[in-house]
Amino acid sequence: MFCTIVAFAQVTTSNIKGLILDETQQPLPGVNVVAIHTPTGTVYGSATNFDGRFNLLNLRVGGPYKITLSYVGYKEQIFNEIYLTLGKTEEIDFAMVPDSQQLDAVVLTGTSSTGTFGADRTGAETNVGRRELTRLPTISRSASDFTRLEPTASNGSFGGRNDQYNNFSLDGAIFTNPFGLDAATPGGQTDSQPISLDAIEQITVSTAPYDVTQSGFTGAAVNAVTKSGTNEFHGTVYGFFRNEDLTGGKVSGEDVVKPKLEQNQYGFSIGGPIIKNKLFFFANFEKDERTDLGTNGFIPNTGSGAVNESRVLEQDLITVQNALLDIGYNPGAYEGFTYGAKSNKGIFKLDWNINETNRLAVIYNYLNASKEKPAHPSALGFRGPSVNTLQFQNSGYEINNNIRSVQLELNSTLSDEASNKFQIGYTHFDDFRNPLSTPAPTITITKDGSNYIIAGHEPFSINNKLDQKVLQFSDNLNFFKGDHTFTIGLSFEKFQFDNSFNLGAYGARGVFFPTTTMSDFQNLVDSGQLQDLFDAANAAHNSLTANGEGVAGGFTLSETNVGQMSFYAQDEWNVNEKFKLTYGVRFDKPLYFDSAEKAQEVIDRGFVVPDIEYYNPNTGERVLIDNTQLPSNQWLISPRLGFNYDVKGDKTFQVRGGSGLFTGRFPFVWLGNQIANPDVFFLQAVDPDYKFPQVWRTNIGTDYKLENGIILTGDVSYTRDTNGAHVQNWGYCHHRQA
Template sequence: MKKSLLFKMVLIVLAMVGSISAVNAQITTSAMNGTVKDAKGALPGASVKAIHVPTGTVYSVSTNNDGRFSIANMRPGGPYTIEVNYVGFQKETANDVYLKLGDPYTFNVVLSDDSKNLEEVVVSGKKDATMNSKRTGAATTISKEQIQNLPTLSRSLQDFTRLTPQANGNSFSGSSTRYNSINIDGAMNNDIFGIAGSPAPGGLAKTQPISLDAVQEIQVVLAPYDVSYGNFTGGGINAITRSGTNNVEGSAYFFGRNQKLVGKNFAGEKANDFYRTQYGFRLGAPIVKNKLFLFVNAEQTRDKVPTSYNVGDANAMLSASDAKTLADFVQKTYGYDIGSYDKIDQETKSDKIFARLDWNINSKNQLTLRHNYIKASDDNLSRSPSFFRLENNGYKFNNTQNISVLELRSQINSSLSNNLIVGYSRIRDARATNGSLFPQVEIQNWGGQAGSTLQFGSERSSTANSLNQDVIEFTDNLKLLTGNHTFTLGTHNEFFKFSNLFVNNYRGRYRFSNLDNFYNDKPNNIDVTYPSVAGTVPAAAFKAAQLGFYFQDEIQVDPTFRLTAGLRLDVPLFFDKPADNPAVSASFPGYGTSNLPSGQILVSPRIGFNWDATGDRTIQVRGGSGLFTGRAPFVWFSNQYGNTGLDYRSIALSGTTANNAGFEPDPEKQSTVGSAGNTYQVNLMSPRFRVPQVFRNNLAADFKLPGGMVGTLEAIYSKTVNNVLYRDLNVKAKGTTISPDLSNGADLRPAYSNRVIPTYTGAYLLDNTSKGYSYSLTAELKKNFSNGLFATVAYNYGQSKDVNSGASSTAQSNWEFVQIVNNPNDPDLVYSNQDVRHRILGSLSYAVNYGRQKASGTTFSIFYAGSSGTPFTYLYNGDLNGDGAFGNDLLFVPRTMNDINMVKLEIKDAKGAVVKTYTPQEQWDALNTYINNDSYLKTIRGQYAKRNGSRLPWQHQVDLRVMQDIGTMIGSTKNRLQLSFDVFNFTNLLNKKWGRQYSYANQAYQLISYNSGLKGFNFSPTTPANTSTESFDSRWQGQIGVRYLFN
């Protein structure tokens, strides 16, 4: 006994300190394994048959010489009936067995001989998936019942992945949202290109990857030790879709909300008129009973939301008279209509069609074919108290998706099974601008308000912006059961074809420091990008692939201990090279525009374990270690293809040069502005660059507690192996500090020179860093009561640190968004954008059914999430250190007025007339009060603020759902009318001071303005103590639902 225990402990230690791994998330099925014995031992050759009752699908195998059996590629869910036969023994049957996605069901049988009278064995398979011999790493499974019963505002996958304790929105365990992987039925459904930063394509069109009515189950994995998972360093999300059965069943539904179901904001203001509707249907039916099945879902979503802070609204930046004066001037002078300045209704549309065919070819082979079609669009026109966009500065984002997947599941014989997946995705994105083409005009300091901006003309990033993606994937997993080993040999391959057109400032961008300068044709800044060859608009087009090959051995060391060890080879490939620009290689030796790492073999071993410490699975210890290799979003690579310096030239004028050049209104003549542009931005990549990798470790214990409760304690630690780091090779330190006069020598941060080589507006290098780590500690309790009550509560504590959070899609912004004090090319290791710290969540659901055949019922569900506030950064408004990045300089917190050179602040009206002047003393008094009232700033006087050093207040949200089923039986068919009412942020309904949500744009707040003209600083005494409250999300919102179901 002691020897066996010692052996297991050694294996655990080896698992925790051993090697490491990465794989592809391709799990679409469940499995069943176990042993068949009699009183004397194993029974080789026993027949095991599992029947999926809803579809009649039959899975059958025989036990091997050790009496073991394994059935792979089984449908999740149930119920199943299991039959075990052996000549001379009583047949044993188990009913109502339910299988969980990716969690094999263990079924051990001891047969009695025929001479004994044995009653049928009845087993309920609805047990908690936590206590499972194959469970090693952190994972959360969301069942069909939870999807149906819990409150959901957007009817999105994220509304349910938030049930993962380590989640923070779309981020998991403190990692970037771009490092997640999302699969549907095991096939890739990622936003591979990564512009939106959302897990699935279509994020910029605000569409969901699939209708919830097509989803049966959702799984989130963070540290899986199975060779079939991977291509992520954050979280892996896998949604399994519904399928048809032998029963004809379906549903038609409607969900809707408008301004009448939204509370007032904290200022007592009602919500503007809006509506959101979603309606659709689903149908599952047999085409041929027990053989061929169909499932189809169609859904349409429509949102209409008016702009806020319109002319005439409270706190609006623009008055009706000033707007008309401006519109008349532009029309008369340039013949251009700037569009409406009144309220504008913005529409978001999404049409989805999902279809799935399932064919039971025979008892050994099942084939699934599915297609998902999405067409979506979203209008974009934002306004705020300090930012006003005229109608024709808006744009529409269009998205179309066609994704097809074919899956063949085969049980070749009792020991050998195979799973084959082939998929094709065709995704098209494009922006469309409003009105006729015109340069973007930005008038700053509108009304004399520092930091306020008015914009009109064609949005500068939208006049040449489209993306085509074509992806083919091929996955094959072969499993072999022999003795106490289950071997997996597999491959997962993805082939990509991209064409990305993105030309910023293609139709010109003109900035004026005030309205007078615009009327007098004196721009302060001009930015234009135009093709080097007239008449062409080159796109970044390239082909790439990521190949994966892996092998794994699952060893059942003894009935209580399972060890999993695997090895994977990942090979990223680029089939096209960016064009070579010799001038860049000469300017930056060792780097070139055509240098692109390709064909690297990334070796990733992994090991994990599961130990039934008590022998009856009341205590289970599990864990493992692995090197998880993800993908970098391909937009980061596309930047190099599109910015070689050969396809485009840039014009960047400022000050007097821009004043003299003047405003050119013709969008087709922007290349003629000023002198011919001969500058450009280049994007480069280190020859040593590797895709993101983390070394992840976890250790957990699960407990069956009294009363049927299940508890979990889990720890996860991830060490960065490779993360992204951006550097601008065209920025260098001056060897001096910023002017001591700005702070009487208190702030002596280094000064920098940007554009050391004037030809380059920036030379941004994509490189790696190994700095960074994250960890989380989680405690969770859950219980599924027999009376229809389900409850869960969890607490997670974590920290996440990095040097770059990968928050943007372009190289320049990824470099600029990392706020610094010292070297901008060597940022400090600090808390990441996704650092969560404390998170508490709980959910409770109670359902009671009654009436004939239990056709009627009432369901009550509640969800709570509370978390410590989002981290954010205090900054200067301006470019204090001269590195060319505006708004990335960390704040120096003055101790006294001697530490900051305050200069006069003039407030002007729309015509530039001074209406108010604040003295340096008035500004300091207000700033000093602000600092004293800030819990973070008052503790770091005389020091620099850190990136993400401060935090917004705690956030608490309670969501509620009440659902009533009114049912009846028509023949043998159950028919129900289901009425539901969801309330989100429920506590705000009780008290408008509760449930407030907080955020800052880009998680940064520019508290103090650097006035380069007066060589000092400004702070507006009217700055409120808290500007971070989300006006709309802080209100309670209601949603009504009406559904008709039959089955």
């Protein structure tokens, strides 16, 4: 099973900063700066400090904004149509004009330049806004169709790292898969999208952000924020349909099979004011229904010579089907059947301008998704459906991914010199499998040394479920002093995984070794052994069900508790008008809570031989493995340094870069398996000296704007593993000598 983690301290807002000078080009303190988000009337205010600088942090993304500069004895300056990019800073540098000059108030109109040029951009990153989200083509209506615009993207991987090492966040809550199985995002096992594209406002992909508040990745940080309501009511209604007739039928001039397919997606969004300028709502609901051919397009061999004809003879399938029906078991169809998938998801968001200094957002989202699938195609040898192997319909299973999540974010302006962002959230993930088969053994029939026909119970779907409860919070305090913006913060996250996995519980035959060959299948039937296998599977099911979960003689159940506590500090220093330096350090401490005690509970009721010696291939020593001994919980330190140099001072040519350590999470399935599987047949463990993954990443980049407006960007990045994962078989020598 897989799980999803939610944590905070990720990017959800934007900033406006600037330097205000007088007519002699000297810093002008005390200038009143007011930014109004015109769609909602939300007001953000500050005043310039002694060095003429102002800071407006944690603003809503998008726009437009109206920015007003005012000071006694000077003309009022107004900037209109300012749009903010997620996680970026809009810079307003301006020289005020005295009242004595015969000029009217100055009104400037423009758009944000922070997409590429901006003093806070250091490493490589890609931004996707509403324009791209609404205009670029997408078949799956997935965020991955847009994150692949990042130049190093490759099938979910960024910068050459496995997709499990990315950090996906939605409104600050990370939507990723730390358990480390299957897809890297929630709903991935059902091929569902956790959030509708119609609800997303902006997405950014950063592979080297030298900002210590961003964490949890050694690949890329993928941040997305959802839409919010405004002072006007807006809504959309949409629908999408496709089937196999809309799929191409030739590749390089050759005919290819087009399996049956039908998909319907439809939904709506609506947002608006509850109290004008004060309280706003946004809601989205989407439903997806899909049907696919269950055989992947392959058909039994009848001698037709069709391009999609398998080697599996139809008569052999009929023989197996009749034998199973004769003993009272229905294996399902072997051709022409379909598997279904369905999902519904929604989000409801409230934005409350409590007053001019405090803004609260509350976000609730959910996903209910399920998908019927064939038996796992490769985990226990190649099992099809393919040209070599066919499965019966009921050898498949239905996977379910259900999510409920609530998040709260409070942004506060404490004074002209300080602001704060507080986030807290709770998420419950409920993932489980429904086998399409009644209790039965797994039937694996081989021919010519390879798997041929698959029937019976899906081996990984026996009372297979994973329940997760996730609690997290973070708090970031920013304060300003002269040319410096200081950040100090902390975050905490705790994950509870309750996992039940019962591979082989209905019999080892057909799972870990074949049931029989096709030539010997009739002997299996005539001898009564096939009936014996089904009788044993039903007896095992009845006994396990009667005993319950997490007890001796019952279905397995293990609990893993893990988390992380972090502290960090950072300084953003505007050395001068062209050069900005960002430097900071982050401290992350792994937490394992009572997981050692939970491991001992499993040992006490499992089939464990504690005195078996294993072989350490690194030292040649024979060792005993203690599943209650957990990995290192030492503090991990991540220093980072970034810079941005506006070469000409006009945002047409910048050089940027940085270097530092990034600490991610390892797939918690490794730790979960250590706790859940201490018995002699499935023993797994994580080295007690193992540390969370860390990479040292250095990036240098440049951006140049041509006279015709085209921007040329180049980045060179070097990544080196500091703490990397390495898998070894410490039982190999032991079994060989035995």
